[in-house]
Amino acid sequence: MEPATMAWTLAAAGFALVYWFVWVMGAAEVQGKRAVDLQMGSIADDKVGDRYSQYWSFFRSPKETAAAATAEKVPAFVDTFYNLVTDIYEWGWGQSFHFSPSLPGRSHRDATRVHEERVADLLQAGPGKRLLDVGCGVGGPMRAIAAHSGSHVVGITINEYQVNRARAHNRKAGLDARCEVVCGNFMAMPFPDASFDGAYSIEATCHAPSLRDVYGEVFRVLKPAGLYVSYEWVTTPLYRADDPAHVEAIHGIERGDALPGLRRQDEIAAVAKEVGFEVVKELDLALPPAHPWWTRLKMGRLSYWRNSLVIRALTLLRVAPKGVSEVHEMLYETAHHLTRGGETGIFTPMHMVLLRKPETTTTTAA
Numbered sequence: 405m406e407p408a409t410m411a412w413t414l415a416a417a418g419f420a421l422v423y424w425f426v427w428v429m430g431a432a433e434v435q436g437k438r439a440v441d442l443q444m445g446s447i448a449d450d451k452v453g454d455r456y457s458q459y460w461s462f463f464r465s466p467k468e469t470a471a472a473a474t475a476e477k478v479p480a481f482v483d484t485f486y487n488l489v490t491d492i493y494e495w496g497w498g499q500s501f502h503f504s505p506s507l508p509g510r511s512h513r514d515a516t517r518v519h520e521e522r523v524a525d526l527l528q529a530g531p532g533k534r535l536l537d538v539g540c541g542v543g544g545p546m547r548a549i550a551a552h553s554g555s556h557v558v559g560i561t562i563n564e565y566q567v568n569r570a571r572a573h574n575r576k577a578g579l580d581a582r583c584e585v586v587c588g589n590f591m592a593m594p595f596p597d598a599s600f601d602g603a604y605s606i607e608a609t610c611h612a613p614s615l616r617d618v619y620g621e622v623f624r625v626l627k628p629a630g631l632y633v634s635y636e637w638v639t640t641p642l643y644r645a646d647d648p649a650h651v652e653a654i655h656g657i658e659r660g661d662a663l664p665g666l667r668r669q670d671e672i673a674a675v676a677k678e679v680g681f682e683v684v685k686e687l688d689l690a691l692p693p694a695h696p697w698w699t700r701l702k703m704g705r706l707s708y709w710r711n712s713l714v715i716r717a718l719t720l721l722r723v724a725p726k727g728v729s730e731v732h733e734m735l736y737e738t739a740h741h742l743t744r745g746g747e748t749g750i751f752t753p754m755h756m757v758l759l760r761k762p763e764t765t766t767t768t769a770a
């Protein structure tokens with residue numbers, strides 16, 4: 405072969421390989437985000453590195469920092485985290501930012517949908533009902549629940565970038581008339597008292613420095629007899645604070661997921677009762693006969709490696725902002741800690757509580 409022909413053939417093959425690797429393989433499981441579209445939320449490209457260091461500085465705060473001062477900073481720290489990870493999550497996981505028990509012989513997408521529809525069924529949702537999604541992400545669960553039940557869903561997230569992504573997805577799915585998204589803090593919600601028939605939170609309230617504050621707000625905005633379902637991230641009774649391997653896994657989960665501190669399983673219902681809820685049902689959905697939720701993380705190892713290469717190449721070509729690689733590495737590590745948490749049984753991301761606001765509430769004088 406002529407050297408020139410050889411060079412052209414190699415160049416064409418190289419181009420085809422890069423195209424396949426980045427545009428085809430690199431697309432999200434639920435198409436919508438491609439590697440070439442990765443941004444860092446609303447952070448300007450040249451500020452990604454700074455924000456990433458800022459994120460880590462939260463975990464380096466001096467011990468003597470008053471707990472209250474740290475708690476005040478949590479919403480801004482969580483907002484920064486979601487600016488950094490939202491696109492990578494969408495690209496590598498899909499539009500629902502949570503886990504689900506795996507369903508043998510069925511896709512991740514099916515398992516995710518079933519876990520979300522369970523919420524709608526527990527809430528007895530239906531047409532004419534107005535539901536609140538507490539910590540809605542980019543709205544994967546909201547769309548599934550609105551489509552399954554016919555209800556109207558209002559979602560709240562602290563992250564403005566997610567609000568825009570969620571609204572765009574709602575429009576694209578033709579569900580924008582029944583799915584609304586609001587930017588705000590779920591510990592001080594911009595909704596009137598008794599304005600929702602039901603509410604749910606999927607793997608979101610673990611970001612709150614005080615569960616009492618979120619549950620108290622949900623209680624306030626629910627109508628009397630309204631139901632609330634929450635899937636909580638907690639440590640299980642198998643967790644031993646004197647086992648260094650346990651501590652490492654739990655700290656790894658907290659650091660890689662913007663958590664001010666994981667709660668114990670038995671704290672959840674206690675807080676719910678304190679704010680006035682009746683506990684209708686409480687169950688760890690990760691327990692057998694459910695199939696492991698962490699197998700999806702384990703099976704993804706090959707694609708993480710591919711994703712890492714794609715991100716490095718795009719950063720080098722200046723298509724993706726600098727700093728994305730570091731964030732991706734952090735998530736890779738987090739996946740390892742989450743898997744350890746699941747395999748050892750010391751952690752669950754799906755401790756489910758079904759709560760009811762009593763028909764009549766008595767207000768106690770202060």
Ligand SMILES: C=C(CC[C@@H](C)[C@H]1CC[C@H]2C3=CC[C@H]4[C@H](C)[C@@H](O)CC[C@]4(C)[C@H]3CC[C@]12C)C(C)C
Nearest residue numbers: 492493496497501502607661708711735736738739
């Ligand atoms: C509820 C929360 C988020 C839970 C999960 C949706 C995410 C937790 C860890 C994330 C991921 C880890 C590894 C990434 C991988 C290296 C990358 O190539 C593709 C994306 C990942 C799979 C990413 C996807 C989302 C998670 C599974 C928390 C924050 C409370």
Ligand SMILES: C[S@@+](CC[C@H](N)C(=O)[O-])C[C@H]1O[C@@H](n2cnc3c(N)ncnc32)[C@H](O)[C@@H]1O
Nearest residue numbers: 500501502539540541561562589590606608611
């Ligand atoms: C892991 S994501 C889960 C999103 C969604 N429930 C899902 O399953 O796809 C957690 C969500 O909680 C939101 N969140 C965390 N702290 C918040 C706060 N203080 N106020 C409002 N939203 C918050 C985040 O912005 C994010 O949307």
